Amino acid sequence: MTPINPGSVVFENVRKNFGAFTAIPDLSLTIEPGTLVTLLGPSGCGKTTTLRMLAGLEHPSAGRILIGGKDVTMLPANERDVSMVFQSYALFPHMTALDNVAYGLESSGLKRGQARERAEEGLKLVGLGGMGPRLPAELSGGQQQRVAVARALVLEPQVLLLDEPLSNLDARLRRRVRTEIRDLQQRLGFTAVYVTHDQDEALAVSDQIIVMKDGEIAQKGAPSDLYDHPASAFIADFMGEANVVSCDIVGIEDGEAMINIEGLLHRVAGRNIRKGPAQLAIRPNAITLSPMNGGAFGGQVIHTAYLGDHVEYEVKTSKGTLFVVDPFMESAFKPLTDVEIGFKDRGIAIIGS
Incomplete structure (x- = not known):
């Protein structure tokens, strides 16, 4: 169940206004196919707004967004080849794990039998084989998170979006699940855009980290580069004390x-x-x-x-x-x-x- 075509992501001079407030003044960045890039920064820095624009949940006030070379700037969320893992998991509590994973496939027109077969493959992929009949309430927080990841991956998106995916887990479970997400990304080769405010998380999972401040890119680079060669006092303190x-x-x-x-x-x-x-x-x-x-x-x-x-x-x-x-x-x-x-x-x- 490998994504058919891991896509690139390009922001060209993107601006986002909320009334008189400019959340993103002028953002330009490129994310290469098959990489995991983390948007990192303190609360209010613009990272979640950037992710929501990529997902189609917000539209830019100016500029262009391209996924896999296609201009998706004004396309609705359901017409973009992306899947999103939400902070709250957003699982249907009355559906089993298998039904939750199969839901998006059935909604896209796949026959029920085929959808459930692919959903079972997705659960096996994230280490939950045999747990399909369980309801979300019968799963641990880490297992629920993996169901949410499987639900996103079975749609075989060009880009997987993860919005603070580990924030509801305890410290030990966060370490384990972030390793699982990174291993999956490297094994399947999909493009992932990951949002977090946790520096350790970003250092552990990323090919590249983009640190944001006041809606702008403060510094970007490989984890070791940002840690060893911070460009400013802000970066030095934010990437570890x-x-x-x-x-x-x-x-x-x-x-x-x-x-x-x-x-x-x-x-x-x-x-x-x-x-x-x-x-x-x-x-x-x-x-x-x-x-x-x-x-x-x-x-x-x-x-x-x-x-x-x-x-x-x-x-x-x-x-x-x-x-x-x-x-x-x-x-x-x-x-x-x-x-x-x-x-x-x-x-x-x-x-x-």
């Missing part, structure tokens, strides 16, 4: 910058860098702490929290309070301890120079 501090770039060689923080020198990879004042994003687990021994950059521990497999610190420094995650629990520093600060090679990025 980051300490943003000022520094000076005192040297540049072979695409690396020598940065100076209070006399502490450290090499950092950079793009379009130049000497002078700069901003640095430092991941909490990229900071090392050691007993104060005359080092150039020091601080004082003001809070210590033991979290089982690591210790979290707040360290007061001349550059502000740093949040630090340290796996070495055996030698945890107590509050009011003076410490020397160092950096690891990975987890530090220049975000402005």
Whole structure:
């Protein structure tokens, strides 16, 4: 049950107004066939509006939307070759899992026997073979979510849309189901557009992440690229916590910058860098702490929290309070301890120079 033709998605200068309010000022993006792309951002950033325009549930105020090269800008939802998995699952409570999956096929004109046969294949595909006779109330949250995914996939859409699909699941189940969704997408090769506000979710499932802010693309790229090379303080903090501090770039060689923080020198990879004042994003687990021994950059521990497999610190420094995650629990520093600060090679990025 492989989608016949995984489609590309193109937004060309799309604008969306709600009365006097402009939710999406000017959006242009391309999603390649067979990829899973996540629209990520805080509440109100425009990601859900973008997905709804792609689904045909909203129409742009200007610009064009193409699916598989076809202009679908003003087509209604039922005339677009897309399927959507909703946040609420939207299963019919009085129908069995099998009937829920078969419903869209029967509505599209497929004979009942053929529809039920394909629905059974869809349930097997998502690991629910044999559970067709169960009602939604007899299924767990994760199983209901998989029924919703199967219902969408059996229609063999060019593009599968997923709107916060894991938000109703607990943390452990979210991890399992997101892995299942990613495995399905890679195995079947369909195009997927996935909306979430959860950074870990986006990092785990995506070929590409598009981070949105105020209806615009703040940065897009592979998960590792956004995490390791954030373009701004907003991206650095949104893609996992980051300490943003000022520094000076005192040297540049072979695409690396020598940065100076209070006399502490450290090499950092950079793009379009130049000497002078700069901003640095430092991941909490990229900071090392050691007993104060005359080092150039020091601080004082003001809070210590033991979290089982690591210790979290707040360290007061001349550059502000740093949040630090340290796996070495055996030698945890107590509050009011003076410490020397160092950096690891990975987890530090220049975000402005």
